[in-house]
Amino acid sequence: MLSSDQPIAAAPPPGAAADWTIAQAWEHYSDAEHATWDRLFARQSALLADRAAPEFLEGIELAGLWRPGIPDFEELSERLDRATGWQVLAVPGLVPDAMFFDHLAHRRFVAGSFIRTPEQLDYLQEPDVFHDVFGHVPLLAHPAFADYMQAYGEGGLRALEHGAIERLARLYWHTVEFGLVRSGGGLKLFGAGIVSSYGESIFALDDPSPHRIRFDLRRVMRTRYRIDDYQRNYFVIDSFDDLLRQTTETDFAPLYAEIDRQPDYEPGAIAEGDVVLTRGTQAHAGEPKAC
Numbered sequence: 367m368l369s370s371d372q373p374i375a376a377a378p379p380p381g382a383a384a385d386w387t388i389a390q391a392w393e394h395y396s397d398a399e400h401a402t403w404d405r406l407f408a409r410q411s412a413l414l415a416d417r418a419a420p421e422f423l424e425g426i427e428l429a430g431l432w433r434p435g436i437p438d439f440e441e442l443s444e445r446l447d448r449a450t451g452w453q454v455l456a457v458p459g460l461v462p463d464a465m466f467f468d469h470l471a472h473r474r475f476v477a478g479s480f481i482r483t484p485e486q487l488d489y490l491q492e493p494d495v496f497h498d499v500f501g502h503v504p505l506l507a508h509p510a511f512a513d514y515m516q517a518y519g520e521g522g523l524r525a526l527e528h529g530a531i532e533r534l535a536r537l538y539w540h541t542v543e544f545g546l547v548r549s550g551g552g553l554k555l556f557g558a559g560i561v562s563s564y565g566e567s568i569f570a571l572d573d574p575s576p577h578r579i580r581f582d583l584r585r586v587m588r589t590r591y592r593i594d595d596y597q598r599n600y601f602v603i604d605s606f607d608d609l610l611r612q613t614t615e616t617d618f619a620p621l622y623a624e625i626d627r628q629p630d631y632e633p634g635a636i637a638e639g640d641v642v643l644t645r646g647t648q649a650h651a652g653e654p655k656a657c
């Protein structure tokens with residue numbers, strides 16, 4: 367989980383290691399907590415069977431997420447390590463940016479270990495283990511996406527030096543969290559914020575409101591986003607290989623300087639040069655409250 371609006375915390379919270387990780391304490395989950403995972407898992411996997419990118423669905427298999435109960439991060443890490451060399455580690459909450467990037471750069475995905483309550487099945491503010499593991503882990507088993515996330519971490523450490531975290535956070539938001547991908551002649555979901563949400567898994571693909579626009583690196587880094595509602599725009603990548611290629615073959619430093627001289631795009635705006643795949647009605651748009 368990435369948070370760019372928090373002050374740099376000097377020390378990890380009590381009980382956490384110097385790298386902010388904690389023990390998952392898997393044996394402490396209650397039956398009710400495991401049952402919440404199972405409910406969410408059953409609902410999302412049924413919904414996503416023909417909506418999520420095939421790479422995401424394969425990742426569910428590879429990571430062994432189909433087994434009942436909240437995954438044990440140690441077992442999960444063994445499976446992921448075999449696939450792509452990634453690990454999953456527990457953290458108590460949001461981690462400072464530099465720490466988050468450093469973990470990614472070392473192929474360590476940090477995940478919340480708590481699970482939402484049954485009253486929060488459809489919406490919660492802070493990422494829990496269902497968002498972090500069900501949403502993010504499957505694609506970490508895919509080689510190109512696994513490389514993208516590591517490169518993103520390395521790029522994050524560089525962005526900190528350029529004061530460009532906000533730009534880079536937008537790239538994360540519009541791909542890792544809310545990205546769509548062209549697949550088999552149609553569009554499929556892959557962003558973790560979408561696939562871990564029942565409502566947005568339907569909205570992002572089927573609703574006439576949002577624009578669906580072809581991914582463009584500069585455009586995305588200039589685009590503000592909403593954190594309190596479904597997205598106004600979804601950006602569509604051609605493939606994970608293409609995303610990896612475009613981002614790793616571009617030196618972002620001159621891009622940050624270039625973008626600094628240009629205005630931002632609002633959520634829901636269409637920009638000059640956009641390849642609009644579906645033009646939305648924006649009927650869902652309410653009060654603009656952008657980040």
Ligand code: PHE
Nearest residue numbers: 517518521613614616617618
């Ligand atoms: N190429 C980027 C840079 O020069 C780093 C990066 C790679 C960022 C992949 C995001 C994803 O900083």
Ligand code: FE
Nearest residue numbers: 367493543558
């Ligand atoms: Fe997330």
